Amino acid sequence: NDFGEGASCAVANGTVLVPWDHEGDSALYALDAGTGETKWKVDRDERTTWTTPVVTRVNGTDQVLMPGTNACIAYDLKSGKELWRTKGLTVNVIPTTIVKDGIAYMTSGYRGSSLVAIDLAKASAGAGNDAILWEHDRATPYVPSPALLGDDIYFLRSNSGVLSSINIDTGKPNYQGQRLDDVRNVYSSIGIAAGHLFICGREGGTAIVKAGDNFELVRINRLDEGINASPVFVGGDLLIRTRSTLYCFSKAGA
Numbered sequence: 001n002d003f004g005e006g007a008s009c010a011v012a013n014g015t016v017l018v019p020w021d022h023e024g025d026s027a028l029y030a031l032d033a034g035t036g037e038t039k040w041k042v043d044r045d046e047r048t049t050w051t052t053p054v055v056t057r058v059n060g061t062d063q064v065l066m067p068g069t070n071a072c073i074a075y076d077l078k079s080g081k082e083l084w085r086t087k088g089l090t091v092n093v094i095p096t097t098i099v100k101d102g103i104a105y106m107t108s109g110y111r112g113s114s115l116v117a118i119d120l121a122k123a124s125a126g127a128g129n130d131a132i133l134w135e136h137d138r139a140t141p142y143v144p145s146p147a148l149l150g151d152d153i154y155f156l157r158s159n160s161g162v163l164s165s166i167n168i169d170t171g172k173p174n175y176q177g178q179r180l181d182d183v184r185n186v187y188s189s190i191g192i193a194a195g196h197l198f199i200c201g202r203e204g205g206t207a208i209v210k211a212g213d214n215f216e217l218v219r220i221n222r223l224d225e226g227i228n229a230s231p232v233f234v235g236g237d238l239l240i241r242t243r244s245t246l247y248c249f250s251k252a253g254a
Helices: 120-124
Strands: 010-012 015-020 026-032 038-044 054-058 061-066 071-076 082-087 098-100 103-108 114-119 132-136 147-149 152-156 162-167 173-179 191-193 196-200 205-210 217-222 232-234 237-241 246-250
Touching: 010 054, 010 061, 054 098, 054 120, 061 120, 071 120, 082 120, 098 147, 114 120, 147 191, 191 232
Parallel strands: none
Antiparallel strands: 010 015, 015 026, 026 038, 054 061, 061 071, 071 082, 098 103, 103 114, 114 132, 147 152, 152 162, 162 173, 191 196, 196 205, 205 217, 232 237, 237 246
């Protein structure tokens, strides 16, 4: 009665990173992007997650960041060696890690709520849980990944259209629990363009919220079909995929 294993891969420096956290012997694989041969494999003491690996450079070393239920871990991209770990999040970790200015923001929201800000330099120096700058334990996302703009990180409660914002410097909320009318069920990640958040719902509505310390709903647009895929921005175009149709919205006169 499982959903199956379908976490997205990541590509960095000629290496394809394949996460394989499941209800068996979990592992992270690194494959040669040109040949498909295995460069390294590291076993993981984790059950199912669907999070995408994120690669970032810390003190000259490319680190592969992998949050999990039992631990949040960084691996050396070249060798697969474990570089550091902190405590884990909730079960079934899905959202993608965000990194800005040497801080990693990891979150999950199934059977609990967890959002942590980890100082990567401190973690790499062996600080363990002391590298966690702040934590938030309320209304974090299950499936949708959060978004970060300026000094604020935005996230939804579980899979619902309930939006919160936290200042990343202090870990204090700007606002919490703002309901988005007609966007009740959300799988897609939050998109950001032109200083606005784009939040697509499974019933077909897309809420546009002005980014900032105060909640301001600009409008809600509606399509005839539900949206599970995340919005994509290419130049001045917005791409939205519904269950059967791909839409491209362009600025008038472009």
